[in-house]
Amino acid sequence: xxxxxxxxxxxxxxxxxxxxxxxxxxxxxxxxxxxxxxxxxxxxxxxxxxxxxxxxxxxxxxxxxxxxxxxxxxxxxxxxxxxxxxxxxxxxxxxxxxxxxxxxxxxxxxxxxxxxxxxxxxxxxxxxxxxxxxxxxxxxxxxxxxxxxxx
Numbered sequence: 001x002x003x004x005x006x007x008x009x010x011x012x013x014x015x016x017x018x019x020x021x022x023x024x025x026x027x028x029x030x031x032x033x034x035x036x037x038x039x040x041x042x043x044x045x046x047x048x049x050x051x052x053x054x055x056x057x058x059x060x061x062x063x064x065x066x067x068x069x070x071x072x073x074x075x076x077x078x079x080x081x082x083x084x085x086x087x088x089x090x091x092x093x094x095x096x097x098x099x100x101x102x103x104x105x106x107x108x109x110x111x112x113x114x115x116x117x118x119x120x121x122x123x124x125x126x127x128x129x130x131x132x133x134x135x136x137x138x139x140x141x142x143x144x145x146x147x148x149x150x151x
Contacts, residue, residue, distance in 0.1 A: 028118025078104025
């Protein structure tokens with residue numbers, strides 16, 4: 001098990017648990033909107049907002065935290081994680097904020113404490129990029145964006 005150290009920032013609601021796994025087999029840990037001072041945040045249609053969590057993290061070298069949507073929130077509301085999956089790099093020490101967009105036709109109010117996203121801890125492999133004069137041939141070649149069909 002990987003340990004991620006967490007700092008609770010001054011606007012973090014101390015009654016909240018740290019990010020947590022809702023079930024024993026869950027891959028993602030739920031994280032809440034920490035809107036302690038405002039109590040809510042209104043997202044207008046077509047708008048993107050940065051939702052504070054009140055937490056900073058120390059992620060071990062060789063890992064990232066992926067910010068992913070919660071399926072229930074995506075299904076039951078017009079909210080989406082805009083840059084899904086978002087990445088929190090291991091050398092970032094600022095507050096973890098969640099970029100959320102309203103894809104609906106009406107204002108949507110994010111209440112303080114709403115479980116807005118899930119965090120997945122994943123290993124990272126860095127690559128060395130180099131120039132080449134040619135690439136190996138494959139059956140697919142340069143076909144993309146649906147070139148392999150839909151069925």
